[in-house]
Amino acid sequence: xxxxxxxxIPIQRSYRQQQQFLADASHELRTPLSIMNTSxxxxxxxxxxxxxxYTKEVLxxxxxxxxxxxxxxxxxxxxxxxxxxxxxxxxxxxDLVPRMRQWVQAFEAIANQKEIVLNAHLPRELSxxxxxxxxxxxxxxxxxxxxxxxxKHGNVDVIIDQQSKxxxxxxxxxxxxxxxx
Numbered sequence: 001x002x003x004x005x006x007x008x009i010p011i012q013r014s015y016r017q018q019q020q021f022l023a024d025a026s027h028e029l030r031t032p033l034s035i036m037n038t039s040x041x042x043x044x045x046x047x048x049x050x051x052x053x054y055t056k057e058v059l060x061x062x063x064x065x066x067x068x069x070x071x072x073x074x075x076x077x078x079x080x081x082x083x084x085x086x087x088x089x090x091x092x093x094x095d096l097v098p099r100m101r102q103w104v105q106a107f108e109a110i111a112n113q114k115e116i117v118l119n120a121h122l123p124r125e126l127s128x129x130x131x132x133x134x135x136x137x138x139x140x141x142x143x144x145x146x147x148x149x150x151x152k153h154g155n156v157d158v159i160i161d162q163q164s165k166x167x168x169x170x171x172x173x174x175x176x177x178x179x180x181x
Contacts, residue, residue: 026077033070040066064110071140078137089131096126096135096160103139104158107147115152121159126167142171149175 040063044051051059104120111118139158146156154174161168 022076022079026073029073030070030077033066033073037063037066037070060109060113064113067106068144071144074137075141078134089134091129091131093127093129094132096128097122097124099132099136100139100158100160103136104143106140107143111147111156114147114150114154116147116150117155118147119155119157121157123160123162126160126162128167139169139171146171146173146175149173151175 040059044059048056048059100122101120104118108118143156143158150156150173156171156173159170159172161170
């Protein structure tokens with residue numbers, strides 16, 4: 001038993017180093033990605049009216065890719081933090097509906113580019129308690145996957161169903177689906 005514990009020491013040390021690297025890299029990548037996104041906004045704001053349609057398309061593609069990289073980095077950081085047990089939740093009361101509209105709207109350009117119809121079926125309001133940032137991350141991951149795996153001319157539906165004191169969120173798409181197993 002003590003021999004196996006000794007054998008595990010380098011493995012555990014290597015795992016901790018990988019986790020630290022993942023957290024550090026994710027944290028360090030956030031700033032340049034944020035600067036790139038802001039720079040693209042400035043370029044579009046100052047010169048957008050003079051762009052050709054091709055330049056506008058290239059700029060939109062760049063903004064989408066920077067946004068996608070930013071989301072991936074955010075997910076990596078969350079993963080590193082959750083593996084290390086240092087995820088802290090900030091539970092607050094908020095209306096989910098306006099935030100959900102905003103989060104869905106963030107994916108409309110990507111959906112439109114793939115000619116996917118993105119629908120939100122939401123109640124007028126839904127007051128909940130939770131961590132807004134974690135909820136946003138969950139919705140972004142689900143929408144990103146739904147759009148990624150839905151073919152051209154498909155549909156992605158975001159549905160919030162409220163029954164009494166319970167509510168549910170469903171993101172349905174006409175993509176390939178997830179195998180049952």
